[in-house]
Amino acid sequence: MLKGIGLIFRKEMWxxxxxxxxxxxxxxxxxLVWPVFTVLPMLLIGGKEQRAQAQSSKVALVSAYPELEKEFEASDKLQLVRLEDSAAAALQQRKTHCVVYVDSLASDSLVTYARILYDPTQTESRAAADKVELVLSQYERKIVIERLAQQGVPERMLKALSYRRENAMGQNQMLGYFLGLIIGMFVVMGSMMGSMAVVIDSTAGEKERKTLELLLTVPIPRRAIMMGKYLAGVTFAFISPILTALGMSLAASFVVPVLVSSGGSVDLSGLISPGKILIILLVILLMAAFIAALQMTVAVRAHSNRQAQTYLAPLNIIVVIPIIFLQIIPALPPNWTFFIPFVNVMLLLRGLLMDTLPGSAVLYTVASNLVFLILALRFASRSFGSEEVLLN
Amino acid sequence: MIREVVLRVEGLRKRFGDVQALDGIDFTCRRGELFGLLGPNGAGKTTTIRCICSIIKPDDGSIEVEGVSVASNPLMALKKIGVVLEDGGLYERLTAEENMKLLAQLHGVDGSLIDERIDSICDTLGLDEYRKRQFKKLSKGNKQKILLGQALVIDPPLLILDEPTIGLDVPAQKVIRDLLGKIKKERTILYSTHIMSEAEELCDRLAIIDHGRIVAQGTVAEICRKAGARNLEQAFLKLVGRYA
Incomplete structure (x- = not known):
């Protein structure tokens, strides 16, 4: 039996x-592909945002207030331009990043009304609007202070409350959060993609090429034939997410500094320990074993490569759905979430990297994956034992 | 001299839904005999072969290969059978030699014998030039030879060939027929076909199968006599009830 499994496994791998x-x-x-296509847009967007904030923005000021114009001119982040066209055309042609209209002041009013016209679809325009808002708020404060002084009220009366926002998570936890989201998602998808071609080829593909029937005539138990094929699927489902995690971690070392700090260096080694690596490998192995069994159960029912791909496509979508919800699940999720296949692996990865994972979560994840794996294997084994399925 | 029975098939029945594919098939193949299974498409030839090779389980009946029951000891029985299935394929990304080696290993052939046997088969089948080529890169005729090679490499007492010349051009059919002529002296062959000339040329005895039943069996002369026909084709058409 074992020799048979080994021979079939070797044949499938080969x-x-x-x-x-x-x-x-x-x-x-x-x-290569996933890391590059994940990192490249992030780096491009992040870099563009940073450049837009750092460079001076072109602003057209439509105002009868020379004093305000001076404030704009004094800002090193703004460059005043003349509006020669309509505001919309100037924005569209990027002759200006935003247009500021300041309405004339009514003699009996204390308020000046200003409108900032910008294009929210353009990074440079959004950055210019932010900068204009800052200059306007500084100018407003200056006027208010002058008016209060005329009334004999000191400037300190303007401040009744001081507050600031503070991030309760350490930098490592923030890194863990981002990495957990990105890597968790790609680990599950990597496992699916890694084994799919092998599983399809060794089941529906063999049916299509009429080699499966010949394989059934060799003096090896059918269970051994199935196990050999299954183990090849598991191997690919296991190796692929590990390579994915490696590729994504390398990519993350480029992109995370852009996302969480402002370009400084980030030490990713603090996020992971040998114990965590062992847990991650165990959980990925169980998930890989479950995925391969699931794919095998479905693919063996198809009679061609193409049909198997069609059958497996919904499975890929089912796996992607939890990824959407992952972002709204809190860092310390309720226990029941660790019983949901695929979701538990993503949550476990994120929790491990954030250092917020309770010990019971590992137990629940391992137990749930084991149960699902046994069920999927029973289905696969039943499919493989059926004449109708094998010879359809 | 009555030769020893290598394959014994008795009362074989198999139903697929509403279709009674096999309805009591009985025949025996003796050592050194090339036994033909002749029948129109859908007659039950391939189903019979699938039952013998333990690919499917019959509903009723028994099959023995050299006295080993396929039902109770399928793995032992399969060790005694080399098969070329109808329209069968091999692993396209493996070379001809690797395919033969793999099948030999799966049949438990002693590792020290495999290379020697492959050399001998390649020599017999004229495959020396192609043995290192991937299966997918071979012509249909050469693919069929490799399929025959993988069945021979296990040196089985019983060789089962299901329509081995189907889809081949005339010269390739001739090559395969000549090869069978060479190897038939050394082993028992169950040969399924619907080509009359092939059956007439190659088979020592044959059974005509139709609608899952054997309608006649014996030598070509015996069958022609039974049907009152001048040749096998005429006998076949009379026996399967399609003779105008």
Whole structure:
């Protein structure tokens, strides 16, 4: 039995590794495509935001107040430009990043009304509007102080309450939060993608090429044939997320400084310890075993590669759905969330990286994955034992 | 001299839903005999072969290979069978040699014998030039030879060939037929076909199967006599009730 499993496993690995598609899903996607396509937009957006804040913004001021104009000119973050066209056209053609209209002051009114016209779809325009708001609020404060002084009221009367916002999470926890979100999601997807081609090829693909029937004539128990194929699927489902986590961690070391600090260096090594690595590997292994069994149960029912892909597509979508909810689940989630497959792996990864994970969560995750794995394997085994399924 | 029975099939029945695919099939193949299973499409030839190879379980009946029951000891029985399935394939990304080696290993052939057997088979089948090529890069004729090779590499007492020449061009069919002519002296072969000339040329005895039943069996001469026909084709058409 064991020899049979070994031979089938070796055959599956050997044929899979000779397939370009498998290599692309196993190595190219986790190590290059996903990290690059995740990091690149983040770096581009982050860099653009930073540049827009640092550079001076072009502002057209439509005002009859020379004093206000002087305030704008004094700001090193603003560059006044003349509005030669309509405001909308000037914004569209990027001749100015925003247009400020200041209405004339009614003789009996103490309030001046200003409108900041900007394009919220443009990073530079949003940054310019922020800068204009700052200059206007400073100018307003200056006027108010002057008016209060005329009434004999001291400036300190303006301040009755001082407050500020403070981040209760340490920098490492913030890093863990971002990494947990990104890596958790890609680990689950990596596992699905990594094993899919191999599982499909070794089940529906073999049916399509008529090699499965020949394999059923060899003097090896069917369970051994299934286990050999299944173990090959598990191997790919396990290796792929690990490579994904590696690729994403490398990518994160570039992108996290942009997201959480303002370009300073970030030490990712503080987030992880050998104990955490062992837990992560165990949980990924269980998830990989569950995914491979699930894919096998579905794929063996198809009679061609294409049909198996169609059958498995909804499974990929089901896995993606929890990712959407992951962002609203708190850092310390309720216990029942650790019983939901895939979600528990993502939460566990995030919790481990944030150092907020209760010990019971590991137990619940392992137990739940084991139960789901056993169920999926029973289904796979039943499918593999059915003449109708194998010869359809 | 009556030769020893290698394959014994008795009362084989198999139903798929409303279709009675096999309805009491009985025949025996003796050592050194090339036994033909002749029938129109859908007659039950492939289902019979699938039952013998333990791919599917019959509803009733028994199959023995060299006295080993396929029902009670399928793995032991399968060790005695080499198979070329209808329209069958092999692993496309493995070379011809790797495919033969894999099948030999899966059949538990002693590692020290495998290379020697592959050399001999490649020599017999004229495959030396192609043995290192990936299966997918071979012509249909050469693929069929490799399929035959993988069945021979386990050196089985019983060789089962299900429509091995189907889809091949005339020269390739001739090559396969010549090869069978060579190897039939050394082993028992169950040969399924619907090509009359092939059956007439190759088979020592044959059974005509139709609607899951054997309608006649014996040598070509015996069948023609029974049907009152001049040749096998005429006998076949009369026996399956499609003779105008």
């Amino acid at each position: 044929t899979a590794l000779r397939e370009r598609r498998t290599l692309i899903f196993l190595f190219l996607f986790p190590l």
